[in-house]
Amino acid sequence: MNNANNLSVFGKLSLGAGFAFLYLPIVVLVVYSFNASKLVTVWAGFSTHWYGELFRDEAVLSSLWLSLKIAFLASTMSVVLGTIAGLVLARFGPFRGKSLFAGMITAPMVMPEVITGLSMLLLFVQMQQWFGHPAERGVLTIWVGHVTLCMAYVTVVIRARLVEMDRSVEEAAMDLGARPLKIFFLITLPIIAPAIASGFLLAFTLSLDDLVITAFLSGPGSTTLPQLIFSRVRLGLNPEINALATITVLAVAVLVVSANRIMVRAERRRARLAAAAA
């Protein structure tokens, strides 16, 4: 960053082109969200009209609420299941079918979402015929689908952390008289907490913007935000969606910047304390 000034003209140009390629679409999107005209492509002066429109739009608000709710429930559940699966894979010695288990858990990561979604839809339809449950597709089925997908990612993150963690710390706890379950809650869990947090955030974002699996598993009355946006856009572009997207970009930016700040601060504090110890 410091030597950006030393770049040649060509360097500056390509840097500019790169940034333009990445961010110009977003800039256009943000600018047109303040367009007074209903036509997305014609500039008719500055206005915050569409933001007001957005906040009065019941459909948008309820689908946003639904998306947040599903994302929260799905990421909570995938963190619980992912931690257990990660623990089994990282801590239990070789057992029969271990590699099959590992493969099955991470399969949704590599499987096309269309396949995952379709197969789950078929399963739910069958189940409905056999036991009459789930009676219809909705929040519950979307949640199950999202958990399947997100859990794969969470498992990978937590397993990696557990594998690199020094096992003798857990052994020391056992040596000092703690039983396995207690060791998990008093020692293992606090140590892998950062991995659990990042697994949760990963799952949350995955669930929040999932469209394909949701499309298969949603029913009448359960439209998530991505679904809503997608269907609106198909009917024609609308500055209201631009406004919604702008708010999303803003929220993401604020989150990323503040997370970064917190991490940098913690890192500095750590370094200072370690320096004081030496």
Add this chain to the structure above:
Amino acid sequence: MNMLESSVNQAAGAAAGAKPYLQIVDVVKKFGDNTVVDHINLNIARNEIFALLGSSGCGKSTLLRMLAGMETPSSGRIILDGEDITHLAPYERPINMMFQSYALFPHMSVAQNIAFGLKQDGLPRGEIAERVERMLELVQMKKYASRKPFQLSGGQQQRVALARSLAKRPKLLLLDEPLGALDKKLRQQTQLELVNMIEQVGVTCIMVTHDQEEAMTMAGRIGIMSDGQLLQVASPGEIYERPNCRFTAEFIGETNLFGGHVVEDEPDYVRIQSAELPRPVHIGHGITGTLGMPVWLSLRPERVGVSRQQPVGDGNWAAGTVHDIAYLGGFSIFHVRLPTGKVVKASVPATRWREEAAPTWDEPVFVSWADNDAVVLTQ
């Protein structure tokens, strides 16, 4: 020789305590087909500091982990203070271990680390606080009670780990390479400090190390391990002066080894002929063996004298030339090449060369030793 050896070992064991406190009875550990600990029998007396010494991968840690309960023996029994603990879970054993990596809990302060074991026992708060306080005092870490492990230096972490494993007043303290993570200088400083602390609390202690100096300095008795087997158990001096096998002789300190066989076997002396020495070696005591039996002779470098005059007597000397000299200040190591091609190392103190100048490279010299300096090894 062997009988003498084993009777001396038993005497040392008996002197340390009449009834063994810890008994390791015929313990075997296999990982698959790989026998890592091979029929080990060992008795430890109360309040003894015992060191298991051996090269990397010989099974020291595995034996220690079986004592702690982290591994289950494939066969054999472990008895502590009259109680069979072979199949007790680690959290039920009155044994605490200090891990090679210290294994401090990274998210807890020094005081919380030390208190952890006491909390598991459900001791009342007041007593926990009091004991933690005493432990902090013992290891001189009071100032650092509220620090986290990553804020401590290696030596400080080591002391916290020790305090944590002593806090529960275990019947047996296990130390796995207690000073392995420290640098050489700090290690030497810490060795005696650690022994002092252990003796202050009065705990029976088994430590594992591959550093012979550490074992010799800290332990009252040493067990030499190789390939899962316990080769010799004796005091540091005994191990050094009277090794019972080739491995021990070579593993502890430096030595000159000569292969040979018994040519004269009398009750009060033996003679051993080696192809690497010009004349038979005279040993001033009898050995349990037969005529013609193949043996090894171990001769410590500091037992070998170097001179320009031909030594008197008919055995224990050889002529040669100085092949190399390593000057080490207080003493020098002379490498003397014999006509047979064998190079004998002699460690000669600098004070030896007051009256005459020290021999130099390629000078003809004689090496010699006394009757009982060479140790006969039958295995």
